[in-house]
Amino acid sequence: MSEPSAETTPQSILRLEGVRKHFGANEVLRGFDLEVAEHDVICLIGASGSGKSTLLRCINLLETVDDGAIWFDGRDICDPRVDADEVRREIGLVFQAYNLFPHLSALDNVTLAPRKLLGRSRADAEAEAHELLGRFGLADKARSHPDSLSGGQQQRVALVRALAMRPRLLMLDEITSALDPELVGEVLDAIKELKAEGMAILMATHEMAFARDVADRVAFLADGRVLEEGPPSAVLDAPAHDRTVTFLRRVGSGYSGPGPHIG
Amino acid sequence: MSDSAVSSGWSPSETQLARLAWRHRRARRRTWVALASTVAVLGLTAVVVVSSPGWTRVRETFFDWSEAKASAPEILDGFRTTIQMFLLAEVCILAVALLVAFIRVVPAAGLAPLKLVAIVYTDVARGTPTLLVIYLIGFGLPALQLQGIPTSPFVLGVIALTFAYGGYVAEVMRAGIESVHPSQWASGRSLGLSYTQTLRMVVLPQALRRVLPPLINDFASLQKDTALVAAIGVFEAFRAAQVESASTFNYTPFVVAAIGFIALTIPVARFTDWLALRAVRREQGATA
Numbered sequence: 393m394s395e396p397s398a399e400t401t402p403q404s405i406l407r408l409e410g411v412r413k414h415f416g417a418n419e420v421l422r423g424f425d426l427e428v429a430e431h432d433v434i435c436l437i438g439a440s441g442s443g444k445s446t447l448l449r450c451i452n453l454l455e456t457v458d459d460g461a462i463w464f465d466g467r468d469i470c471d472p473r474v475d476a477d478e479v480r481r482e483i484g485l486v487f488q489a490y491n492l493f494p495h496l497s498a499l500d501n502v503t504l505a506p507r508k509l510l511g512r513s514r515a516d517a518e519a520e521a522h523e524l525l526g527r528f529g530l531a532d533k534a535r536s537h538p539d540s541l542s543g544g545q546q547q548r549v550a551l552v553r554a555l556a557m558r559p560r561l562l563m564l565d566e567i568t569s570a571l572d573p574e575l576v577g578e579v580l581d582a583i584k585e586l587k588a589e590g591m592a593i594l595m596a597t598h599e600m601a602f603a604r605d606v607a608d609r610v611a612f613l614a615d616g617r618v619l620e621e622g623p624p625s626a627v628l629d630a631p632a633h634d635r636t637v638t639f640l641r642r643v644g645s646g647y648s649g650p651g652p653h654i655g
Numbered sequence: 656m657s658d659s660a661v662s663s664g665w666s667p668s669e670t671q672l673a674r675l676a677w678r679h680r681r682a683r684r685r686t687w688v689a690l691a692s693t694v695a696v697l698g699l700t701a702v703v704v705v706s707s708p709g710w711t712r713v714r715e716t717f718f719d720w721s722e723a724k725a726s727a728p729e730i731l732d733g734f735r736t737t738i739q740m741f742l743l744a745e746v747c748i749l750a751v752a753l754l755v756a757f758i759r760v761v762p763a764a765g766l767a768p769l770k771l772v773a774i775v776y777t778d779v780a781r782g783t784p785t786l787l788v789i790y791l792i793g794f795g796l797p798a799l800q801l802q803g804i805p806t807s808p809f810v811l812g813v814i815a816l817t818f819a820y821g822g823y824v825a826e827v828m829r830a831g832i833e834s835v836h837p838s839q840w841a842s843g844r845s846l847g848l849s850y851t852q853t854l855r856m857v858v859l860p861q862a863l864r865r866v867l868p869p870l871i872n873d874f875a876s877l878q879k880d881t882a883l884v885a886a887i888g889v890f891e892a893f894r895a896a897q898v899e900s901a902s903t904f905n906y907t908p909f910v911v912a913a914i915g916f917i918a919l920t921i922p923v924a925r926f927t928d929w930l931a932l933r934a935v936r937r938e939q940g941a942t943a
Contacts, residue, residue, distance in 0.1 A: 481847030
């Protein structure tokens with residue numbers, strides 16, 4: 393990082409090469425290539441079933457890939473000799489349905505992994521958790537159980553839980569899709585703050601306005617591949633592919649440029 | 656509801672008052688119907704039993720007050736052993752059941768032979784009559800004359816009850832573990848927790864909470880099945896009743912023992928009700 397060239401060519405932390413994954417007869421990923429650099433925010437867009445979630449689960453090693461390589465931190469984490477638990481500590485994943493631990497308070501949800509995996513003392517982990525919860529507007533919710541929190545609050549706790557492990561890469565799987573429209577804003581604001589701090593983020597999303605605003609790059613997924621990739625101004629405002637145009641019109645992204653007519 | 660409404664200066668409309676009055680009348684009518692039908696059924700049953708030709712004989716054989724008084728001290732003494740046995744057995748059963756459930760749930764290839772043992776054990780334990788298990792372990796085990804095998808009927812009884820109930824409880828635990836949504840596993844693993852850590856700290860606490868009512872149901876059943884170890888000569892409550900009964904040819908001591916067994920399961924039943932109620936309250940959003 394201290395080298396001057398780091399400014400112009402930011403270091404890559406994640407690189408996917410030809411990743412394939414199928415479930416039964418359904419080929420979800422068909423040779424998937426993608427690169428995430430330090431401090432990058434990359435938004436994955438695409439129709440339901442285009443492989444966004446599968447991709448994130450493969451990177452988190454929750455699914456085993458059929459072929460290809462996932463380079464993280466200079467090594468191929470698809471190698472079965474790699475300690476998956478160790479990799480997962482460095483890659484945070486936040487789910488659409490929050491998946492908080494219902495039997496634990498917000499505070500315990502956040503401190504469980506740091507205490508068990510990073511060897512932090514309870515006092516130490518809790519101090520940091522309180523600080524993080526406070527930053528995301530949850531200072532008074534530390535003792536609450538997930539069931540007594542709103543969806544937006546639960547999702548912010550889930551975000552804090554992932555951040556408490558101090559991941560090098562944060563992956564967000566459509567984390568606002570299950571929220572009421574009025575609660576989406578509070579979660580997206582939290583992500584903006586993380587971007588400002590330089591967190592590398594790979595997120596699947598349907599929030600086109602947010603992607604335009606925050607993403608460094610947008611990747612449009614179709615047929616298990618990246619069909620089109622580039623800065624939001626290119627992919628969202630001047631898409632090169634008809635498929636992208638069709639998708640953007642369907643999701644009502646506000647795109648009104650040229651492209652195939654949909655009747 | 657109504658309290659907060661009153662505090663905001665609202666008073667119910669005529670229509671609402673009429674609804675409330677009607678609901679009140681309906682509730683009172685239903686209470687009367689329930690009360691009357693209960694009294695009628697119980698009364699009729701009592702009349703039929705008491706007026707039956709053999710009632711005097713039955714009353715003398717099963718419900719003799721002086722017999723009850725005479726046998727009560729011995730039987731109460733026997734309950735001390737009964738309680739010790741089922742408490743000890745419950746601890747052993749929990750340990751065995753958790754172990755068997757883990758072996759069946761954990762997807763490690765190396766555990767395959769143990770999985771087979773666990774499956775055979777649950778099948779055999781659940782399918783064999785408890786009395787036979789008690790005979791086999793109580794008489795068969797010491798008859799092997801192996802070094803280190805316990806000979807105390809008390810210990811053998813606990814082993815037999817543990818064997819007989821471990822299968823049931825293991826299946827309850829397994830169902831509980833499998834009822835926890837896979838997303839909880841994904842959530843734990845994605846943080847970097849190992850399989851065992853996720854099982855122990857994320858899945859098991861949720862599973863145990865869910866299976867508590869069926870678990871306690873099995874333990875209530877175990878409490879009364881403890882009476883079966885009388886067959887291998889453990890002097891517990893039922894055996895005490897047998898001895899008392901044999902000396903007078905009167906069955907009243909068994910009824911005394913039965914009342915004792917019922918009295919022991921009632922607190923357990925109320926505890927289960929309370930747990931179920933608490934679960935409902937939690938789901939309705941009240942913070943516990």
